[in-house]
Amino acid sequence: MAPNLPRSAAVRPADGFDAFFGAHYPATVRLAHLLTGSNLSAEDLAQDAFARVLPHHGKLDNPAAYLRTATINVCRSWHRSRGREQDRFRRHGPSPDIAISAASAELLDSIRRLPYRQQAVLVLRYWLDLSEADIAITLGCRPGTVKSLHARALEAIRKDLP
Amino acid sequence: MTTHLDDEIRTAFAELAATTTIARDAEFGDMPSRPGEPGGPRRWTVLTAAAACLVVVGGLAVAFAARGRSSERPAPATFPTPVSTGPSTTLAPVTNTAAPVGTTVVGSPTTLPGASSTVTTAGALPSTSAAAPVVAETESTVAATSSATTAVLGERCAAADLTMSLGESDGGAGRRYQPIVVTNVGSRTCTVQGFPEVRLVDASGAQIGEPAQPESTTPPAIVALAPGDIGSILLQTLSGPIDGPCSPASAAVLVLLPGDTDEVALASEYIACTGFTVRAFVSGPTGL
Numbered sequence: 001m002a003p004n005l006p007r008s009a010a011v012r013p014a015d016g017f018d019a020f021f022g023a024h025y026p027a028t029v030r031l032a033h034l035l036t037g038s039n040l041s042a043e044d045l046a047q048d049a050f051a052r053v054l055p056h057h058g059k060l061d062n063p064a065a066y067l068r069t070a071t072i073n074v075c076r077s078w079h080r081s082r083g084r085e086q087d088r089f090r091r092h093g094p095s096p097d098i099a100i101s102a103a104s105a106e107l108l109d110s111i112r113r114l115p116y117r118q119q120a121v122l123v124l125r126y127w128l129d130l131s132e133a134d135i136a137i138t139l140g141c142r143p144g145t146v147k148s149l150h151a152r153a154l155e156a157i158r159k160d161l162p
Numbered sequence: 163m164t165t166h167l168d169d170e171i172r173t174a175f176a177e178l179a180a181t182t183t184i185a186r187d188a189e190f191g192d193m194p195s196r197p198g199e200p201g202g203p204r205r206w207t208v209l210t211a212a213a214a215c216l217v218v219v220g221g222l223a224v225a226f227a228a229r230g231r232s233s234e235r236p237a238p239a240t241f242p243t244p245v246s247t248g249p250s251t252t253l254a255p256v257t258n259t260a261a262p263v264g265t266t267v268v269g270s271p272t273t274l275p276g277a278s279s280t281v282t283t284a285g286a287l288p289s290t291s292a293a294a295p296v297v298a299e300t301e302s303t304v305a306a307t308s309s310a311t312t313a314v315l316g317e318r319c320a321a322a323d324l325t326m327s328l329g330e331s332d333g334g335a336g337r338r339y340q341p342i343v344v345t346n347v348g349s350r351t352c353t354v355q356g357f358p359e360v361r362l363v364d365a366s367g368a369q370i371g372e373p374a375q376p377e378s379t380t381p382p383a384i385v386a387l388a389p390g391d392i393g394s395i396l397l398q399t400l401s402g403p404i405d406g407p408c409s410p411a412s413a414a415v416l417v418l419l420p421g422d423t424d425e426v427a428l429a430s431e432y433i434a435c436t437g438f439t440v441r442a443f444v445s446g447p448t449g450l
Contacts, residue, residue, distance in 0.1 A: 017190065018189075018190065021189075021190040022330075022447065023330045025184070025190075025448070026184055026332060026339070026341075026448045026449075026450060027332040027334075029182055029184050030182045030332075030334070031334075033178065033179065033182045034175055034178060034179060037178075039181065039182055039183060043184065043185060043188065047190065050190055054190075100174075100177045100178060100181065101173075103170065103174075104170070104173055104174035104177045105174075107171065107174040108174050108178060111171070111174075122175075126168065126171045126172045126175055127172075127175040127176075127179065127334040127335045128334050129334065129335070129336075154167060157167065157171075158167065
């Protein structure tokens with residue numbers, strides 16, 4: 001029999017932070033991808049977000065909500081620090097055979113041009129299906145602000161698209 | 163004012179999210195942040211970014227090569243070069259004579275440059291002695307490709323070698339993702355390649371609707387599972403009757419691995435809507 005070494009990397013303990021990480025990592029990477037448009041950066045950003053949760057893990061009522069806010073914040077930092085020069089990484093997906101329709105690609109480009117908080121509202125609203133109240137909590141602003149960010153985002157997109 | 167635009171944004175996000183890739187076996191600990199700046203963004207140097215770019219381009223090239231090749235040859239003799247997207251997948255030259263150690267070790271015997279091909283088995287074969295998991299084949303390799311490839315890469319995983327369970331589902335923008343986690347609980351390494359057949363049944367065992375469609379944007383790599391290794395399958399569907407009606411809730415999801423004959427039933431109240439698809443089998447637990 002060949003010396004089959006089990007791969008410890010594939011097996012996680014079923015409790016604590018590792019379990020939390022395992023359960024939420026894919027969703028967090030997707031969220032970071034949508035918030036930045038960069039699949040390349042999304043995993044790093046997701047790891048960053050988990051790093052922000054780690055010191056508080058076990059003490060949080062709703063670690064998933066905390067993680068969501070952390071993700072929003074690390075992605076905001078990404079936008080600030082990397083800005084324009086990283087535009088080439090912000091395209092959706094490096095591969096031409098990945099299926100994004102032309103209409104969606106155009107729309108995503110338009111969304112990318114919005115201020116970050118407007119982008120975040122759209123992602124939280126349309127991707128995570130969060131209520132206005134939950135979006136307000138996640139972003140740390142008032143529900144009225146969410147409403148106006150949302151309205152401004154849609155208005156800007158309508159103007160932007162032909 | 164609800165509109166068309168709402169739906170278009172949902173669709174765009176869903177399409178983008180469907181392209182998200184995740185390194186297999188991702189673990190917490192690839193810590194991008196430095197101790198001094200908790201959670202702060204990692205400042206990539208231009209060099210790092212460029213290197214990352216190269217890696218992606220290289221990976222794509224491999225993926226394209228694999229796809230091109232697989233379309234040229236008939237099915238069973240063809241094993242596309244594995245697409246390496248994570249640490250657990252090893253792009254191993256087939257002339258590797260070392261004993262396999264559990265991770266994905268696959269190759270493309272049919273593309274070997276002539277000569278005597280020494281190929282690595284991915285598990286114990288009946289014909290090999292306990293100490294030597296390496297099979298040497300000679301000139302007849304090409305003629306015997308079809309049977310040789312099967313033997314060479316280790317046997318296909320059968321349901322008896324594996325346990326399956328439903329992973330954590332997640333989703334957004336009206337789509338749901340459901341990983342099915344597969345663990346090799348057998349005593350030998352075996353391989354899985356391609357799209358499982360996944361269908362839903364009701365309590366009486368009658369099939370509900372159509373089986374999940376293979377999602378062809380995911381290239382089917384060969385995944386070798388050593389004992390204890392984990393692989394996974396990802397099911398996707400819209401989460402509601404958006405583009406069409408949804409199925410009633412199932413009593414079980416039946417999974418048939420490619421090349422296997424035994425379906426595995428997982429008790430699950432799964433509801434399939436439009437866009438019920440399955441991705442190719444991958445290593446790691448996330449289905450991505």
